[in-house]
Amino acid sequence: MRVLVIGGYGFFGRSLVRLLSSDAQLSVVIAGRSQRDGAALVAELGPSAQAKLSATVIDVQAPDFARALARLGPQIVVHTSGPFQGQDYRVASACIACGAHYIDLADGRTFVSQIGTLDTAAREAQVAVISGASSVPALSSAAVDHLTRDFARVDDIDIGISPGNRTERGLSTIQAILSYCGKRLPDAGAGPTYGWSGTRKHRYPAPVGSRCLSPCDVPDLELLPGHYPGAPTIHFGAGLELQFLHRGMNVMALMTRLGLVSNWSAYAGVLKWAADLFKGIGTDAGAMHVCATGVLPDGQMLSRTWHLVATDGDGPFVPTLAAAALIRKLKGSAEGWPGARPCIGLLTLDDFIHEARGLRITMAEDAE
Numbered sequence: 001m002r003v004l005v006i007g008g009y010g011f012f013g014r015s016l017v018r019l020l021s022s023d024a025q026l027s028v029v030i031a032g033r034s035q036r037d038g039a040a041l042v043a044e045l046g047p048s049a050q051a052k053l054s055a056t057v058i059d060v061q062a063p064d065f066a067r068a069l070a071r072l073g074p075q076i077v078v079h080t081s082g083p084f085q086g087q088d089y090r091v092a093s094a095c096i097a098c099g100a101h102y103i104d105l106a107d108g109r110t111f112v113s114q115i116g117t118l119d120t121a122a123r124e125a126q127v128a129v130i131s132g133a134s135s136v137p138a139l140s141s142a143a144v145d146h147l148t149r150d151f152a153r154v155d156d157i158d159i160g161i162s163p164g165n166r167t168e169r170g171l172s173t174i175q176a177i178l179s180y181c182g183k184r185l186p187d188a189g190a191g192p193t194y195g196w197s198g199t200r201k202h203r204y205p206a207p208v209g210s211r212c213l214s215p216c217d218v219p220d221l222e223l224l225p226g227h228y229p230g231a232p233t234i235h236f237g238a239g240l241e242l243q244f245l246h247r248g249m250n251v252m253a254l255m256t257r258l259g260l261v262s263n264w265s266a267y268a269g270v271l272k273w274a275a276d277l278f279k280g281i282g283t284d285a286g287a288m289h290v291c292a293t294g295v296l297p298d299g300q301m302l303s304r305t306w307h308l309v310a311t312d313g314d315g316p317f318v319p320t321l322a323a324a325a326l327i328r329k330l331k332g333s334a335e336g337w338p339g340a341r342p343c344i345g346l347l348t349l350d351d352f353i354h355e356a357r358g359l360r361i362t363m364a365e366d367a368e
Contacts (some may be wrong), residue, residue: 001331004074004236006091007081009037010040012105016079016320017041017216019355021049025331029072031058032081058090069193069355072099076330077102078133078323083176083265092118092143092340093256096125101330103323105134108176109186112219113138118340122190125255125297129340130326135288136218136236138322138343139308139352143290144224146349147304147365149361153230158201158291159220162239165282174272177238178264181249188221189233196253199246200237204287205307211287212246213237214253223342237315241282245275286315305366306349310358325351 003020008030018027020312028051030038038055044054053082058068060081064258068116077100084106095102096118115131122129132138140159147153163169179193184192187193193215203210216238225231240246255261264271287310293303325347330336337346353363 002027003076004031005015005078006031009041012319013080015267015317019324021045021051021088024050027052030055033059041056050178051119066094069094074100079104082172084111085176085179092129096121097153102131103130104324106131107134107136109217109219109222110202112342113222122340123338126338130343132219132343134319137220137223142347142349144292145307147292152297154228154232154294156293157232158235159289160237161214163286163315164284166284175265178268181264182253186221205309206240206277208285208287211239213239284309285314308363310361313361316358319357321352324355
């Protein structure tokens with residue numbers, strides 16, 4: 001099966017290509033604007049890869065992008081080039097036009113939530129168009145599904161993510177985070193919140209420990225309330241390991257709310273440079289949690305929590321696990337899932353555990 005990874009030598013793209021390179025049934029094409037960078041990754045992974053690896057030049061902003069994609073003849077396209085906030089659906093539309101399945105690693109709320117506008121076209125073309133195959137909402141919703149497996153009603157869902165400070169971070173990720181710093185977020189039943197305004201703490205399993213978390217804009221805020229019985233309140237927080245950097249984000253959010261800075265993403269490059277000055281401090285251990293509270297059929301109130309811990313710098317693989325799992329499923333299915341939808345209800349926690357084999361990533365539900 002021919003899989004084309006757009007942005008395949010980028011921050012998350014290269015992690016996904018590493019995962020896919022172990023599958024002898026795949027031909028993986030690393031695509032982007034730089035032939036040199038793509039070829040370098042092929043040379044790096046090629047000696048140990050079981051998949052067939054190649055590199056090609058493609059520019060999603062080029063006027064002839066759709067024709068160029070069709071000439072390459074992929075069966076699956078994975079779009080990893082963020083930030084997705086503000087992007088249109090030209091890549092997904094081009095995939096529909098050439099009959100290729102489409103998967104993206106988007107975590108932009110509007111981008112993921114509105115992918116259904118392509119549903120009719122995707123069904124007519126008999127291809128799957130799946131958005132949000134990332135830590136959110138794919139992994140977060142799979143964890144909620146597991147935790148609420150026997151709930152009659154779900155009242156509250158709390159999700160948090162905190163990467164290790166020494167873990168590599170991509171510019172597009174920083175741009176996405178900064179785009180909503182200080183901006184009003186959907187209340188999701190939790191009342192008015194603003195990106196990176198206010199801080200709470202969550203204690204993660206060792207070696208991560210206690211981390212600060214602040215509100216962030218993710219698809220879960222819009223998608224999850226209507227997906228579970230009871231229209232649960234949704235809380236989502238992200239955090240930086242170093243408290244002074246986290247508190248700096250809180251100050252930046254306040255500056256936006258005061259009207260002093262309209263959009264911090266314009267300063268993403270310099271802020272990434274400044275944060276990288278402190279990369280020698282802290283750890284390479286990151287974590288994620290999901291806590292669901294609800295009511296069992298007998299009326300009993302119950303709360304369950306799930307944790308993920310990634311060490312040895314393997315955190316950047318976490319947002320790629322869903323795409324790898326979807327490719328494995330599409331590869332083994334003659335029908336796929338025709339239509340366009342967010343990545344909710346398509347994968348289980350077992351799918352993620354399967355893809356994380358060999359990585360320093362552990363996932364487990366806390367003992368009740």
